[in-house]
Amino acid sequence: MVLSKPARLRATVEGPDPVVVEVDGIVPSASDRADSHPSSHVRPLPDTVASRAVGQRRYEAVVDGWVFQVSVGSADRARLQERVSRSAKEAGLQVHITIRAQIPGRVVRLWVKTGDTVEAGQRLLAVDAMKMENEVRAPRAGVVGALPVGIGQTVELGDDLVILE
Amino acid sequence: MRRSARPSLKRVLIANRGEIALRIIRACRDAEIESVAVYSDADRTARHVRAADHARHIGPAPATESYLVGDRIVEAALSCGADAIHPGYGFLSERADFAASCEAAGLVFIGPSPETLARLGDKLAARRAAVSAEVPIVPGTFEPLRTDSPKAMAEVAAEAERIGWPLLVKAAAGGGGRGMRRVDHPAELAAAIAAATREAAAAFGDGAVYLERFVEGGRHVEVQLLGDDHGTVVALGERDCSVQRRHQKLVEEAPAPGLSTEQRRMVHTLAVRIAATVGLRNAATAEFLLTPNGDFYFLEVNARLQVEHGVTELVTGLDLVREQLAIAAGSPLSPPVLAAAASAAEPTHHAIEVRISAEHPLTDFAPAPGKITRWREPGGPGIRIDAGVEEGTVVTPEYDPLLAKLLVVAPDREAALARLRRALREFEVGGIQTTLPFHHWLVDQTDFVVGRLRTDLVALTWDPEPLWRAAAGRAAEAVAQLAAHEAHEAQASGSTRMELTRGQETGSTRAWQEAARQEAVDRWS
Numbered sequence: 190m191v192l193s194k195p196a197r198l199r200a201t202v203e204g205p206d207p208v209v210v211e212v213d214g215i216v217p218s219a220s221d222r223a224d225s226h227p228s229s230h231v232r233p234l235p236d237t238v239a240s241r242a243v244g245q246r247r248y249e250a251v252v253d254g255w256v257f258q259v260s261v262g263s264a265d266r267a268r269l270q271e272r273v274s275r276s277a278k279e280a281g282l283q284v285h286i287t288i289r290a291q292i293p294g295r296v297v298r299l300w301v302k303t304g305d306t307v308e309a310g311q312r313l314l315a316v317d318a319m320k321m322e323n324e325v326r327a328p329r330a331g332v333v334g335a336l337p338v339g340i341g342q343t344v345e346l347g348d349d350l351v352i353l354e
Numbered sequence: 355m356r357r358s359a360r361p362s363l364k365r366v367l368i369a370n371r372g373e374i375a376l377r378i379i380r381a382c383r384d385a386e387i388e389s390v391a392v393y394s395d396a397d398r399t400a401r402h403v404r405a406a407d408h409a410r411h412i413g414p415a416p417a418t419e420s421y422l423v424g425d426r427i428v429e430a431a432l433s434c435g436a437d438a439i440h441p442g443y444g445f446l447s448e449r450a451d452f453a454a455s456c457e458a459a460g461l462v463f464i465g466p467s468p469e470t471l472a473r474l475g476d477k478l479a480a481r482r483a484a485v486s487a488e489v490p491i492v493p494g495t496f497e498p499l500r501t502d503s504p505k506a507m508a509e510v511a512a513e514a515e516r517i518g519w520p521l522l523v524k525a526a527a528g529g530g531g532r533g534m535r536r537v538d539h540p541a542e543l544a545a546a547i548a549a550a551t552r553e554a555a556a557a558f559g560d561g562a563v564y565l566e567r568f569v570e571g572g573r574h575v576e577v578q579l580l581g582d583d584h585g586t587v588v589a590l591g592e593r594d595c596s597v598q599r600r601h602q603k604l605v606e607e608a609p610a611p612g613l614s615t616e617q618r619r620m621v622h623t624l625a626v627r628i629a630a631t632v633g634l635r636n637a638a639t640a641e642f643l644l645t646p647n648g649d650f651y652f653l654e655v656n657a658r659l660q661v662e663h664g665v666t667e668l669v670t671g672l673d674l675v676r677e678q679l680a681i682a683a684g685s686p687l688s689p690p691v692l693a694a695a696a697s698a699a700e701p702t703h704h705a706i707e708v709r710i711s712a713e714h715p716l717t718d719f720a721p722a723p724g725k726i727t728r729w730r731e732p733g734g735p736g737i738r739i740d741a742g743v744e745e746g747t748v749v750t751p752e753y754d755p756l757l758a759k760l761l762v763v764a765p766d767r768e769a770a771l772a773r774l775r776r777a778l779r780e781f782e783v784g785g786i787q788t789t790l791p792f793h794h795w796l797v798d799q800t801d802f803v804v805g806r807l808r809t810d811l812v813a814l815t816w817d818p819e820p821l822w823r824a825a826a827g828r829a830a831e832a833v834a835q836l837a838a839h840e841a842h843e844a845q846a847s848g849s850t851r852m853e854l855t856r857g858q859e860t861g862s863t864r865a866w867q868e869a870a871r872q873e874a875v876d877r878w879s
Contacts, residue, residue, distance in 0.1 A: 198841075200837070212835055230782055231836050232727075248837075249727070251829075252825040254781075254789075254792075255825040256788075257829040259830055292720070292721055293750070319752075319754070320754075
């Protein structure tokens, strides 16, 4: 049986400053695989709407106790998507960004209201979790387009907090 | 032989949750005493609830509406016929008013008397008690600072000059580093006092603060104490808890590395002297600062079971909770306790504990609640796990982030460290971020390995960014290779094996969790 050459894969550790690794479709033997390191383990995660849309699989990988969400897919397709989003930016398309809850907790402070103009780094609101107040700041300058939360409201991980136009 | 003041306990209510509640329930079961768990809405199916003989619901998830409501807990104890309450640590454990209301309701409070708790809760009163017991304390003040007039402030400034710089502003009712400020220059003093006062008032409802000299390069050494109703108090050895961040302990060990037998005897004697002065009963810990010159300065007494009591248990072979239960029933200190106390300055084992918390080491240990999707504990010789969670547990932001304690014991420190390294490699947690990466890093740090400990070790040497980045690279590589491998195999066999595995794994986990949850709900609601 003849196998076609496997595609080059790109794995991206999710986060504000993603770590990207690409491997060629050369399949390593089980003992050479990085996940055979005794203090690391890898598990598949359920697909999300977003990951399915871009043809990626999601895994959780734990290395020396650090827990990572890693997306993996075709490197060629990822490069194509990068080019598309770069040209959209160059064309001057302004998009809004959604700031989501990084931890579940209770909204205890609101420093802004809908329509406010904010600077990059400005405090928007605070979420109380595990006896600590966690400030949420604006990642860039903009206008508060929507504020779907109120003081005292419980938020879950990933809930929308602020839409910044 | 002296008769017990009370008949032995029959049923004990544990006014706590998580790992410590389970720990106490286990001691009750070993002693053939029935246990009663209490739980909030968030803990309905928690391990401690399932482990206990009985359980009582005490309110909604926020601790201020459940675990901190003393009246409701006393009511729960009375309604289920308990004869004693064990408070664990945190929550109500050091509240004199709670101990008093237990006693008023005819329940045994497993801990010191309300009078002792009241006296020890005020750090300034504890400092005065130490002086009267001729125990050295960190140079500083003994009364709450007064800064309400320019004249009073000038007196405080003069006092500060006498103590010397740098110094600490500390809350009289303090704990856990709240209401504490380091001051390096006279010009910063007034602002630091104002900030510490505000913080202390918010955290403890008492804004009283005092001054204490800051000792550079000091170690945190504490002594485990047990006292009975008959006036006997003993020291069961010391622990080093210097590995801290912002006054929160991360790692504890027993004995404290590098002390001579004379030094151990000395600090044990000082601790017993203070305990005797305040009339200590049951379990407590006297905390000391060990200076680089080898001097011990008394800091405070924690009049309760400590989080880190387990390392002392592994070194002495005692079950401290079981001893607490016996003491609470009026028994004199047991022969094993007296024997352990007699040999406490010459320990024959070494134990280390690391705290596994739901905190993110990269983002300055910010809370990291969520659902635990994988929980595989290490095992084998010399390993003990005290955990309050399991696979499927949802860690809520309502409570303390401590999930579990990993303890190791071996004949000496080097062997204990080797066991700790092994245990950390075996420990697998997924779904939420924990403090495990910190411990992976620590066990290979030269200062820690050779026992050169100091409370600012973490602040001076912990730099997580490069560690995180290196691990992220390895994670990405592992996933890419696994995906390549699976794609290759799927293609080779012409099947969709990978898809099937994924579906089965997520499907069966859900079914199992649902069944377990349903069973727990049926049992307790």
